[in-house]
Amino acid sequence: MSIPMPRPFWMTVIVVALLVGVLAPTITHAEYSKKYRGSCEMVYPSDTSIEWDCRTIRSGESLERMFGENWIDVARFNRIDRRHAQSGLSIKVPKRLENIASFTPLPLLYPIAEQDEQFILIDLSEQFLGAYEYGALRFAVPIASGDGLNETPTGKFRLTVAHLQHQSDLYMIEGTDRPYPMNYALRFHVNREGVSYWIHGRDMPGYPASHGCIGLYDELMQKEEYGVPKDPELNDARRLFLWVLGGEPDNDRVIRLPYGPRVHIIGQAPRSER
Numbered sequence: 001m002s003i004p005m006p007r008p009f010w011m012t013v014i015v016v017a018l019l020v021g022v023l024a025p026t027i028t029h030a031e032y033s034k035k036y037r038g039s040c041e042m043v044y045p046s047d048t049s050i051e052w053d054c055r056t057i058r059s060g061e062s063l064e065r066m067f068g069e070n071w072i073d074v075a076r077f078n079r080i081d082r083r084h085a086q087s088g089l090s091i092k093v094p095k096r097l098e099n100i101a102s103f104t105p106l107p108l109l110y111p112i113a114e115q116d117e118q119f120i121l122i123d124l125s126e127q128f129l130g131a132y133e134y135g136a137l138r139f140a141v142p143i144a145s146g147d148g149l150n151e152t153p154t155g156k157f158r159l160t161v162a163h164l165q166h167q168s169d170l171y172m173i174e175g176t177d178r179p180y181p182m183n184y185a186l187r188f189h190v191n192r193e194g195v196s197y198w199i200h201g202r203d204m205p206g207y208p209a210s211h212g213c214i215g216l217y218d219e220l221m222q223k224e225e226y227g228v229p230k231d232p233e234l235n236d237a238r239r240l241f242l243w244v245l246g247g248e249p250d251n252d253r254v255i256r257l258p259y260g261p262r263v264h265i266i267g268q269a270p271r272s273e274r
Helices: 009-023 029-035 045-049 063-078 219-226 236-245
Strands: 052-056 090-094 119-123 128-133 136-142 155-158 161-172 179-190 196-202 214-217 254-256 262-266
Touching (some): 155 179, 179 236
Parallel strands (some): 119 262
Antiparallel strands (some): 052 090, 128 136, 179 196
């Protein structure tokens, strides 16, 4: 999430201070994560479509060791990344792993988008994003949306800006003074206060955790900032970015999208059931 820089300077200071006061949660993400025991607590409408058991990750285990070549399917099903799939955390384990090989809780056909060359549907209730071409689902990826303290806006939007290596104006990498990276950023909304909302790469803890933006897998960023995973593999943020632009830009300029894809955001982010 980022904000424009109005003038004069004293106005900037006041606006930013007010925005931080409004947007800062009364419970920090770190405090929330300490209470969060795992993705088994998160309830999605599609949970009834797949038979699964709740399993706690034991010491020394990892998604790769537990599920071999199926680890990516399990990670996506739990909307979680490898950095957060640590010992002591509960995850949903399908009774038949083959049932989630092509798992998507989104419709394969979306009639509203039949006339759109590109269309993005985001279902907050499912924490999933779908990329459609003329109403047919091209691919679907898990997301991390606003956490309920800082909700993601719902409704009809349109992508207006793309930025390969964007950074947050408000939030830092935890425990540092470095701005939080928002790689492969696609802006879909600017509210009345001037706060921008983006789809971008981030960490995926298995629950809604953003300050209102839509987060996608970006394991390369996680390796650079946190040192894990050792071998980055998941990068849905880049995949969506390249799909929207039709290729990777040759520099880090801000790209205006006068006719960017429509974006519909529906549903309500799930809350942890304790």
